[in-house]
Amino acid sequence: MRQMTKLAALGVTGLLTLVACGGSGSDSPTVGAAQTASTTTTVAVATTSGSTATTGSAATTPTTAAAPAATTVSANNASQADIQKALEAAGVSNAARWAVEVVEYRPYPTNDPTFAKLRQNLAKYNPAPGLVDQIISALSL
Amino acid sequence: MTGEGTDSAALLRRCFAGLAAVGVAATAVELALIRHWTSTEQLIPWAALGALVLGLALLVARPSRGRLRAIRALTLAVVLTAAFGIFEHVHANYEAAPLDFRYTNRWATMSTSSKWWAAASQSVGPSPTLAPGVLAQSALCLLFATLGHPALATPTVELDPAGEGEPARR
Numbered sequence: 001m002r003q004m005t006k007l008a009a010l011g012v013t014g015l016l017t018l019v020a021c022g023g024s025g026s027d028s029p030t031v032g033a034a035q036t037a038s039t040t041t042t043v044a045v046a047t048t049s050g051s052t053a054t055t056g057s058a059a060t061t062p063t064t065a066a067a068p069a070a071t072t073v074s075a076n077n078a079s080q081a082d083i084q085k086a087l088e089a090a091g092v093s094n095a096a097r098w099a100v101e102v103v104e105y106r107p108y109p110t111n112d113p114t115f116a117k118l119r120q121n122l123a124k125y126n127p128a129p130g131l132v133d134q135i136i137s138a139l140s141l
Numbered sequence: 142m143t144g145e146g147t148d149s150a151a152l153l154r155r156c157f158a159g160l161a162a163v164g165v166a167a168t169a170v171e172l173a174l175i176r177h178w179t180s181t182e183q184l185i186p187w188a189a190l191g192a193l194v195l196g197l198a199l200l201v202a203r204p205s206r207g208r209l210r211a212i213r214a215l216t217l218a219v220v221l222t223a224a225f226g227i228f229e230h231v232h233a234n235y236e237a238a239p240l241d242f243r244y245t246n247r248w249a250t251m252s253t254s255s256k257w258w259a260a261a262s263q264s265v266g267p268s269p270t271l272a273p274g275v276l277a278q279s280a281l282c283l284l285f286a287t288l289g290h291p292a293l294a295t296p297t298v299e300l301d302p303a304g305e306g307e308p309a310r311r
Contacts, residue, residue, distance in 0.1 A: 094239055101240075104179050124267035128242030 072140040075108050075118065083139070090138035098135055101125070110141045150289055157286040158200055164279030165193045182229060189222045189276050196283050204292045212287055219280035226273025231257070234266020241265050 073086040080103045087095035087102075105121045115136045122132050169190055177183045196212040204212075235256060238244045244265050248256065259265045287293070 093245070097237075097240060125237055125240040126242060126265075127240060128245065131242070 072138055075102060075115070075139040075141060076106055076110070086138040087135060090134055092131065092134050092138070098122075102135070102139070108141060113141065115139065115141075154286045154288070154290065157282045158197065161193065161279045161282035161286065162197055164275060164282060165190055165197070168275050168279065185222060185229075186226060186273065186276060189219045189280075192219055193276075193279055193283060200283070200286060204287075204290060206293055209287045209290055209293055213284055216280040216284040220277045223273045223275075223277035223280070226276065227271060230268035230270045230273060231261045233268045234260035234263060234270065237267060238265040 071086060071089065073082050075083070078086070080099050083102050084095050084099035087098055092098055101122060102118065105118060108115060108117055118136065118139075119132055122135065168186070172178075172186060172190075177186065192215045196215040199208045199212050238248050238256065238260065244251075244259070251259070261270055263270050
């Protein structure tokens with residue numbers, strides 16, 4: 001009886017190990033897809049800028065290519081409601097939900113005007129091409 | 142661990158305790174790497190890890206029948222926490238689905254079962270759905286480390302200090 005108990009214990013442990021590994025393994029395709037979308041965004045922005053002289057630099061620093069919004073709010077200090085309003089003004093769909101994400105990943109380094117931290121976190125949600133640039137155009141540090 | 146005997150069962154119990162410790166340490170590192178503390182809900186697995194550390198400490202330091210029962214209660218709580226964590230991850234994926242440009246337009250037209258399946262299978266959303274199961278695995282390892290423990294079978298016997306009457310059992 002004791003041997004059966006031990007065997008059952010080992011079996012359950014092994015099964016859970018496999019399950020846990022499977023869960024983390026399925027994370028990769030999502031990240032990959034998000035990175036692909038981000039790359040596509042970069043190319044599209046560089047192309048539409050119409051400047052052949054700055055295409056190379058635009059590809060490496062996509063934030064500079066995004067058109068700035070009329071008004072920006074502080075990503076670190078503004079309230080979630082204010083961020084939502086700013087995103088709505090910038091034409092971001094699902095602004096309320098994106099505002100939640102912007103607030104969640106605070107604080108953002110003030111010495112990083114490219115919002116790399118926010119970009120990295122928003123990419124996990126697989127947003128539409130150009131949307132992250134649209135969101136960031138409504139934010140300031 | 143004291144008072145465990147030297148048979149193979151004792152060796153297996155130590156191995157399970159070791160696996161639980163490794164699981165706790167690895168999970169803590171993983172949670173720290175992904176900064177799993179940006180909301181109140183994200184602090185729950187840290188509490189579960191604290192419970193497992195407490196359980197391991199109780200097991201290693203002078204286990205008694207009462208302590209082993211407390212460890213089992215802790216492991217049950219952690220298993221339930223892991224189940225809640227899995228649900229939370231699926232729910233987070235479900236809520237995040239409209240943000241995914243592939244689902245933005247068609248999410249509202251999908252059936253409820255299709256939505257939940259997409260969230261559970263991580264076709265949509267950033268949360269690894271089954272990752273909290275590692276907490277249950279560590280908890281079960283700790284639970285198995287208490288099975289057949291000698292401290293459960295033989296209650297502690299203390300002689301009456303006055304030398305009279307029956308030995309006191311506890």
